[in-house]
Amino acid sequence: MSEIDLLRESVRRFAREVVGPTREALNHFPERPLPAGIVSGLGELGLFDAEIEPGLVSAALEELAKVAAAPAALVLTHAVARALVREAGGGRSAALGGLNGHGIFACPIYSELDLTDGAPSLRRIGAEIELEGTAQLVVGAPLAKVLVLPVRDAAGWALVGLETSEPGVVLGEPLLTLGMRGCPTADVSFQQRRFPADRVLATSPEVVRRVARRFRGAAVAISAGILASSVQAATEYAQERYQGGGAIIEHQEVRAILGRMLEDLAVCQDSRELLERDTVPEWRALAAFLRAKERAAHATSDGVQLLGGNGYMEDYGQERAMRDAKQAQFLFGRTDVARQALAGAVP
Amino acid sequence: MKHFDPEAFTAQSEQSFSQMYPALAALGKHRPQALKDYERILREARRFRREYIEPHALEVERAVMRDPTYVAEGAIRAASEYGFFSTMIPRAFGGGGLSFGAMIIALEELGAGCLGISNLLGVHGLALATVSATGDLAAMEKVSRLLTSGERAGRPHLLSTAITEPSAGTDVEDADFLRVARLVSEATPVRGGYRLNGRKVFISNGSIAHTHVVILPTDKKKPVETTFAFLVETTTPGFRVGRVERKMGQKACPAAELIFEDCFVPESARLNSKPLPGRAIELVLGATRGGVGAWGTAAARGAFERALVHAKTQRLDGRFLIDHQWVQIKLADMQRNVMLARASYVDAMLSNELFGLSRLAARNGMNEIQRLLPQRVLDSAAVKKVMTSRRAREGFQAAIDELADWEVDTASAHGSAAKVSCTDLGMVNCHLALEVFGAAGLRHDSGIEKIYRDAKLLQIYEGTNQLNRIELYKRGVNRGATGLDLTPRPGTPVEHEVQP
Structure with a gap:
């Protein structure tokens, strides 16, 4: 059995045995709590690993989505956000050591990520940056350790990576959305808070x-x-x-x-x-x-x-x-x- | 950032009656009273939409998401103040005396604000139309009086119509399908009345209505020949409300299961002397499907209006959305779809007035007489005696019988055409609007994803759009054909009636 087939089979079993019975609860999030065992189970399957390849992600997501698409959206968002950090070289920053560790990564994956409309604004002040405004519909944010967000720079576009635990990162209530309701999503606000300038991961979309x-x-x-x-x-x-x-x-x-x-x-x-x-x-x-x-x-x-x-x-x-x-x-x-x-x- | 601003939104919905309905405005030169009625109900519906529906629609929906048995009592009370539950009840029965056409103009306006709340009001239209089509004016008078007196106190006597069964949805919407339906419910004739047994499902307002118009056969093996309408009070022993459904949308209007277990009703609860399938039900559906067309238009319009506000206030790639050519084209398409949909249901409404149920209600100058007589005269015992007399009932039935087949078919075909066209266009506009919104449209507080969920039901109830295409084929394309097998069989030519 190839690696991809093995993963498919594991995910299929997990989806049937763990996700399936919780579908109703997932469908009623955030009106009801997120069922236990889903996020940890996805982690145990290796779906939040740093090095997971897009091909493997794809196979896993198709199997998950046959039972419930919301966990699949969470995994995809994490994989994309993590890949953005890696691609931008953000993990090399000492200040951003956390970005290479474990934990869920979030980003506004339903938006045009290469555009900045409605995104928070960024101002550079010496060795620091100041963020103001709200990043909307950040998928995975209520569960995330790391946020990867496009922002408006004076020069145009920039990508920042922040830890949710950092002072100045204000997480909104989980949002009710059209679909993917078991995939926790929230707005993230900043009120003129300063962060180290190395939070900027990239300046080219x-x-x-x-x-x-x-x-x-x-x-x-x-x-x-x-x-x-x-x-x-x-x-x-x-x-x-x-x-x-x-x-x-x-x-x-x-x-x-x-x-x-x-x-x-x-x-x-x-x-x-x-x-x-x-x-x-x-x-x-x-x-x-x-x-x-x-x-x-x-x-x-x-x-x-x-x-x-x-x-x-x-x-x-x-x-x-x-x-x-x-x-x-x-x-x-x-x-x-x-x-x-x-x-x-x-x- | 505010995701939905009712004030900005209101500014977008300021079209005058004649801008919205040029055909009716032109026609109004010959029917000035009808035009006045249309304009008045549009004004009132718009005011109710602004004052109550827009500020409360999303919170009502979230309350129902938390608890599907939640009742939108605030909406019911507020609508009562406007008399929307009794708008089309004849003045002689204590109602507003407006036409069915006027009511569906209101339904579009209200539905553009919230299809669920509009449906909560509109299912009365279906119930009242069903009662009136039976010709049982005494029953109509009784129901109407209960409704209007409750409405004045802010607690209207709500009605539902129970047709769908667990194993018969499409089958109970068409006589050809009904013939082969597997029904589970029946009203067995017993001494002094009927014993009702069985289940009805997905009944709009079923869990909050006080009286149910229940469509049942007295012999479920011969439903076409034996189906009648029965009035059942919620307090009747043997009747109970079963589960309240968890629906995708239109949550302000609950859909419930109604259960009948040896539920006895007296002989007088049966409304019609002739079986419903055939003329009476065709007349009802010809009228109400036009109403669903108005809701389809409302969905198209609600989506359009919200997209327009969003486009004027939000940016993409540094420019306001409305300054992008692709957005302008989308908005133009949405406006065009609203115009097309509205024209379609107005045709159905006028067809109904010329050939259908509304013509019967207006026969012998009834509308004019009621308009001219003072209310105290209309409320008098003498008028009640005349209106509910056997002679009046027989006169109504005779009027139904006098309609030519082609007239009933014409009203029915227009109703089905409007229902399909408007509700499909409603969904088209939802897709277009969501594209304009982008990710912002996925959030509940934008209001647009709600319309997408609400609008889908319009393609399903009052006969799926597939069934309505079959109806259009049978009533308009190839009159007299059956709808069960649409493949013409060689050697079995269909006779075509020549239409005048």
Whole structure:
């Protein structure tokens, strides 16, 4: 068994035995507490390790997302934030020794990380920096040891890394979001607090573009995992649900909807596989990334539709899939903004 | 940063009636009273939206997330002050006397603020339409009086309509499907009345309503021939509310299971003399599906208005979003979708007035008579006697029977077309709006992700959009065809009726 298959199998078992029974509680976070054992279990699987490769992350996330996408979003965010620190060379800083240690890393992964709109502002004062403002929707922040945040520099863009325990880092209440509800997310505020200047990890957004390119496959794996479970639930329901004188799968329109969902699942899985290759031209990789996330978001809405009223209720899991897939579409930012970059990547 | 600013938001929703409804405004030159009614209800709905719905919609939703049995009593009380629960009850029965059309204009305005609260109000429309379509004016009068007297005290007598069963959703929305449905519920005729047994599910307002309009067959093996509407009070022995569902959205309007266990109701609880499937139910759905179209438009509009405010106040890549061409195009598409959706449901509304249930309510100059007579006269015993007489009931039934098939089908086809078009456009606008928002739209306090969740239900209830396409095919495309097998069989030509 290859390393990737071993990990898949371990994650599949963990998802089934540990995550599955807690799905309802995960779905009601932050109204209910986060179920115990999820975060520690993910750690025991090595999913928060420093050196985990994007390919392994991708395999793990697809299996996790088939059961619950929220823990998958937490793992992806951590992997991306950690990779940003490594890529920016932040771990070399003595003051940032903590950034190489254990603990969860957080970042605003649903935003365009290479832009700074709405981000805190940074002012350089001698050997220090001053941060002011609020970083919004920082994924993983309530659990994190390290925050990796784009900020507005006088010169434009900068990336900072901070420990959540540092004075001046104010963590907001966990936010209620459209999907991925068991993945704790919060705003992080700064009120003109000063930090050592070596908290600045990078000043060129190219670093986040490089990292985002490496983790596109992992992001699509989440969409693929969500959609796979939605297709499976919809198919089982269509075979069992009696309406119009027979199982609804006998209705041509139902078959057409299921067929479209499978087409979209194939797009997601093909895209994930394509994105795991090293030699794919940028325009094809970006196109596959955008297409897969968008198709999964629409297909999971069809998954709800296929179950009718039952699909709209929490019991069948389809509504969660629809919300999670829509939120997953925003991993690394808006589709339409990225699509414009695609136009510039013509071969 | 404020993620949703009601004041900035209000400034975006200041279109006048004639800007929103140019066709109705033009028509109003010939129907000045109807135009006045439309304009008045729009003003009132807008005021209620600003004063209550916008400030409270998100907190109501979070309360229901914590406890699905939470009742939005504040919304019910506030809506009562406006008389929204009785707007379309005839003045002779103590209501506002406005048309169904006027009510759905209100539903769009309220729904653009919160689809859940608008639905809480609107399901009364379905219940009242169902009662009125039975022609049982005595029952209508009784329900209406209870409702309006409670409403004046801030505690309206709420209604629900119970149709869906655990194993029959689509099957109970169409006569062809009903014929082969696997029903679990039945009203067995017994001495002096009926004994009700079974379960109804996903009943909007089911857990908070005081009276339920329950659709049941007296012989579940012959549902098409034996289905009637029964009025069941919450206090009736043998009736109880089961689980309250945890829904994805529209949380202000609870959906509940209703359980009937040897629940006896007297003969008088059965409203209609003729079975409901066929004309009566077609007339009800032709009207109410237009109402769902108004909610689809509301979803499209709520998403658009929030995206517009966000685009004007937030930046991307250093510039305000609204200064980006791609955002401008998206906003234009959203506005266009609102216009298209509104035109579709207004067509359904007018079709309903020309050919459907609203025409029956307005027959013999009833609306004009009620408008002209003083309320004390309308409340008198003499008027009550006339309105609830057997003759009036038979007259209403005769009016239903006199409608031509093509008229009922036309109203029904427009209702289904509006329902599908508007609710699909509502979802389209939610996707577009979320793109404009970006990550900010994923947070609950933005208000936009709520519309995305709320809007999805519109594609499902009042018949899924798939069923409504079949209805449109049967009522508009190929009249008389059945919807169970859409593949034409060779050698079985369908007869086409020539429409005037």
